[in-house]
Amino acid sequence: MNRGKRSPQPGDQLTIWIDPGAPRTVNVAPGPPPPPAPDGIDGARSVGAPNRGRIKDAVQLPDSPLYTRGFDRWLWGSSHTIRALHAAIADFRHQSGFAGEIVIGSMSLRRGGRFAPHRSHQSGRDVDIRLPLLPALPLTAFPNADEIDWPAAWELVRALVRTGEIEVIFLEGPLQRRLYQAALWEGATPDQLREIIAWPNRKGHEGALVRHSRGHDGHIHVRFRCGPDEPRCRPRRRDPEATWLASAPHSPDPPR
Numbered sequence: 154m155n156r157g158k159r160s161p162q163p164g165d166q167l168t169i170w171i172d173p174g175a176p177r178t179v180n181v182a183p184g185p186p187p188p189p190a191p192d193g194i195d196g197a198r199s200v201g202a203p204n205r206g207r208i209k210d211a212v213q214l215p216d217s218p219l220y221t222r223g224f225d226r227w228l229w230g231s232s233h234t235i236r237a238l239h240a241a242i243a244d245f246r247h248q249s250g251f252a253g254e255i256v257i258g259s260m261s262l263r264r265g266g267r268f269a270p271h272r273s274h275q276s277g278r279d280v281d282i283r284l285p286l287l288p289a290l291p292l293t294a295f296p297n298a299d300e301i302d303w304p305a306a307w308e309l310v311r312a313l314v315r316t317g318e319i320e321v322i323f324l325e326g327p328l329q330r331r332l333y334q335a336a337l338w339e340g341a342t343p344d345q346l347r348e349i350i351a352w353p354n355r356k357g358h359e360g361a362l363v364r365h366s367r368g369h370d371g372h373i374h375v376r377f378r379c380g381p382d383e384p385r386c387r388p389r390r391r392d393p394e395a396t397w398l399a400s401a402p403h404s405p406d407p408p409r
């Protein structure tokens with residue numbers, strides 16, 4: 154349309170510019186069918202608590218086109234955890250069509266036990282998954298919030314929750330808002346999200362699966378439940394004498 158004071162008239166030509174925003178990486182087309190569960194991951198059992206425990210006959214996260222593995226020696230877990238993790242990411246890729254990279258960082262050491270700098274990650278049930286980044290950004294463990302592909306992060310959380318095997322997911326409070334907004338955008342309702350993301354109902358909603366814990370900004374820390382064949386698997390110990398509280402007054406909120 155010619156610049157001018159007159160109102161647009163029928164027959165005028167308009168040039169409309171639409172802000173392309175972030176490229177869409179999920180829910181454009183379905184992904185590949187989920188592959189079968191990997192072989193050779195049976196027999197590993199979680200013993201004790203995530204912050205005081207070990208793994209009996211640990212198995213290692215297998216290679217898979219579904220995800221990128223971090224350091225070998227940090228990727229040991231219980232069979233139940235590895236099975237549920239594999240199923241969740243397969244389901245996530247299939248349902249959302251996300252084809253970008255998903256990086257699995259720390260799980261547990263081969264025998265479990267203390268794994269600095271983590272407080273937990275001891276019994277083969279804790280998994281750090283890097284938050285997916287927008288396409289064409291270089292991989293980094295420390296992205297800023299605008300570099301994170303929040304719709305993909307939400308679809309990943311959603312697939313993890315769908316397994317029914319999640320005990321808790323840690324993500325810093327301010328980032329939960331971004332996850333929440335992406336979830337609304339992808340069609341979730343506030344009612345559905347109340348049980349899943351603590352933000353914005355922090356008070357009285359400690360039961361939500363995604364909870365605040367400082368230091369969880371480039372990744373989510375996912376804790377899977379004990380498996381049905383793990384009678385010695387225990388919840389996290391809350392006994393203050395058993396935790397870092399007594400011995401580490403200068404680090405009020407270290408990684409879990």
Ligand SMILES: [Zn+2]
Pocket residue numbers: 259271274279280281374375408409
């Ligand atoms: Zn962690």
